[in-house]
Amino acid sequence: MLDPKFIKANPDTVKKAVSDKGEKADIDRFIELDEQRRTIIVDVEKLKSDRNSASMEVAGIKKKGGDASEIIARMKLVGDEIASMDNQLRAIEDEINEILLWVPNMPHPSVPVGKTEQDNIEIKKWGEIKAFDFTPRPHWEIGEIIGGLDLAAGANVSGSGFYFLKGPVARLERALINFMIDLHTSEHGFTEAMVPYLVGENAMKGTGQIPKLKDDMYKIENENLYLIPTAEVSLTNMAAGTILPPESLPLKICAFSPCFRKESGSYGKDTRGIIRVHQFHKVELVKIVEPESSYDELELLLANAEKVLQLLKLPYRAKTLCTGDLSFAAAKCYDLELYAPGMESWLEVSSCSNFEDFQARRMNLRYRPEKSGKAIFPHTLNGSGLALPRTVIGILENYQTKNGQVVVPDVLKPYLGGQEMLKG
């Protein structure tokens, strides 16, 4: 959520940001409603002030055993008037709040203006794209050869977009999870957490999935609970509505979790294999920091995510997302894409974003920098470190051999009991 005062003071800047992001929040309506709101407030507060002093008078009279029925009768009318104005006011405020929930975050000035992913800016390339002396297979073929990926069984049980990992691939994914969490906790200073996978509507509002992305979220029938699309929701909302004490920042937490996404609106895209699925695992990094340091922290976060790819020796590139590709709540975001030679394409495995105070404001998360000072909204960030299925794809496709087996990356060997090869 943006600061309403900021919107009032800079309507044109906000409108530009809304359109740069391809959103459609009605800023003019907001301004109009805000004016109506203030007009009513001035009137109703005058009445309330009168009522309050009349109440004092009644109290005084009654204490002396006098008769206050004349004032009481008069105030009854005033009370009715107040009630009706309060109702008007509430209706206006409801509409204002609804608009505010739909106003996206402002892109940081360093974010390139653009419409689609075509306009994202590549900022870095790492690693060599491997030359094979055979035609590299896509992961679904490798998975079949080594007997580790069963899409048919997933469809059988749950429908399309679900899958079973088995044997060597299942173990590979488990190894990757442990490797990533160990790295982030022991090298990068994150505290490990296990988080709720079902969260309330407020949490989803807090991080910005609701209302805009509501249709992409799985909701539990007859309960006000949603399946998390990422551990970001649980982690970032952990302290929602509270004031963090001095010295408590930066807060760095990471968690592995399953992620559930309907992926409505992406039918027909990335349908083969396990590139785009309804359920997948992810190791997520979340930081809550002081506003001044958030952009430095974003760079560090990106480096933390990159480190995973570097240690796995998977070639990747990094991009700065343009305004049009930037998510609703983000002010700035980098994507990491690893190269999958079997598919001959780049796969997004991490998004590292700075939300500035947008999420903190929505969830009323505050921070008191000094013991006696004022509470402020801290900045929140998150990044994948990394998404599992696509990392698995990266390993299967980059480390494949001619006969369809897979070499285990050095850094994962300890996690696979010293095993050298994944095979059927």
Add this chain to the structure above:
RNA sequence: GGAGAGGUGGCCGAGCGGCUGAAGGCAGCUGCCUGCUAAGCAGUUGGUCCCGUAAGGGGCCCCCGGGUUCGAAUCCCGGCCUCUCCGCCA
């Protein structure tokens, strides 16, 4: 799931339907004092919204949402959460 208890300011904790934005304590801040590692004394310290250039004035906030009333932290209804006991259970 069943039965109780409870949710008050940064924290603890009081609070007859009007004089309570809220006693008292702790913590914080500011002075004074003291030569002993901190004690004592005095003062002070919430948030948010509206009007105002400002000074200042005013509204609202005692878990959340409704209701009763001239007036509600205080009464009624609904919800959420916490604790205790019972049941069930990985």
